[in-house]
Amino acid sequence: MARPVWSGTLTFGLVSLPVQMFTATDSHTVRFHQLQRGTSDRVRNKRVNERTGEEVPLDEVVKAFDDGDEYVLVEPEELDDIAPGRSRTLEITGFVDLRDVEPIFFDRTYFLGPKGKEYTKVYALLEKALGEAGAAGIATFVMRNHQYLVAVRAEAGLLTLHTLHWADEIRDPRREIDNLPGRTKVTDRELKMARQLVDTLRIDWKPEDFHDTYQERVTALIEAKRTGKSVEKAEPPAESTNVVDLMDALRASVDRAKKPSDQPSGHGGKKRANSGDTSPPTHIRDAAAKRRSGGGGRRKGGGAGSSKGASLDTLTKAELYRRATEASVPGRSSMNRGELVDALRGARQHRATS
Template structure:
């Protein structure tokens, strides 16, 4: 891994030099926009809407559009004068229980590695934080943007998780929250039973990106000049008419799946049975003569 930022954790009078690394990476299959006929790459030019001329990257600045449509142009010098007091510093603001922070605030995760002579104070703060069972709430500036963040310990390493500001979290303003929806005790009990049946320890290695794998197979097949076989379409789930019956069937299916038994297609079996009974009851067909 390559570090993307260098700074220091400021903890009281203690300063711990650290390097910052991105803790996650996207595994998406990337594409280029190409000409359908010959596969040539599509290039875009940076053209000014005022004079129609192509603009070199060195002449491009950031602009903030006002409600009137006027544009305020900001230069690099304008950003340099901004009061980013936490620039190159991770300031510890407080310590708090992790369960008090809603996961909706978390944005991106980074690893922190001790730099230079910072290994001993790094390990000291790490062990103290881990034994306390809390997380550190900090403030940090990354890419000219100040963010709240938390420091926690994972596999012996500090993880810095940047957070959104409170005014960046949308309120769930949905109409159904104002409705008086009645849930019967039997339905609630059956739903709780379904949850209990499906309960297990979380193992992320059990899950994988089936879409990305299928897409990769399509690409490999086209490279090899083979015919691409479409995956079977899954039946679209429809809203349950009888909620109680749907919950009961879900509990039974979950139990069978946990016991390793394949789910029995009840509907298909009943239709086949009805068709067979119809054939047995149906009278023999009469032969009709063809006219000369």
């Protein structure tokens, strides 16, 4: 069982509920050590006195605030003494509609559990009440010398706690970004086509369909370097869409997105590539080039932009993914380039023998 990162008392009105808080998420980032180049010597960070150059033990380190003229020293126990509720109270001051809390305010998520079996009834009562009301309890509490604004909500039969940013921590985008579109005008045709693209690409939210493909590639890189194998480089980023070719890009995107919806995906519904995949820039560039040239000729073996006659080994990942979509290859959104090639060859052999 996991160890709680905080325990205290959740209060709402005159009701008190002892709870424990558990981390709800994990990070699967690959952790690297630091070495001096050309050696196997570890490089470590140390607390060093900048005047003497000597290492300082942790128990001799104190917090200090620089007020400009001198340092004001603060001991850890002094921070605990001034913490609201002495760091052990999670007081709900009111309830809000979940839809009123903008996503930008949410930070981290934790699970809340009752501190003992004798508190399960109060816990279940609050969970059911919040779930039926579609509400969240807004509260504050102190953990590790930091006060948090939080939202407590019902989720899948338990209480979850979401830390929120304070209002003055949210930056004003108009002060941060100097080239926001403002009153930039778009045509009705462009807006209609963009809406059509959004509707065509609409999916059901299934988080299990998405994978951290970058971390998978980092792991593959480490294994390849360990075994002396080569590693395939990622596809280059998509080129920016020229404003002149905007309608071509939108139309080509809609046409491409419609193809998977005409056939079953193998997973019970439409499914798009995960966040690690990019749309093939050649598809959009060819459509734009065709329009600029007044229609243009056709390539051998297929239409403009077609790669039907090309070997699978010569195709980009984006082109392989498009073919996998047309062939209804299951699990294609989480495949790397090599896996797409193998899957397409398997599908081709299956069609030849059936």
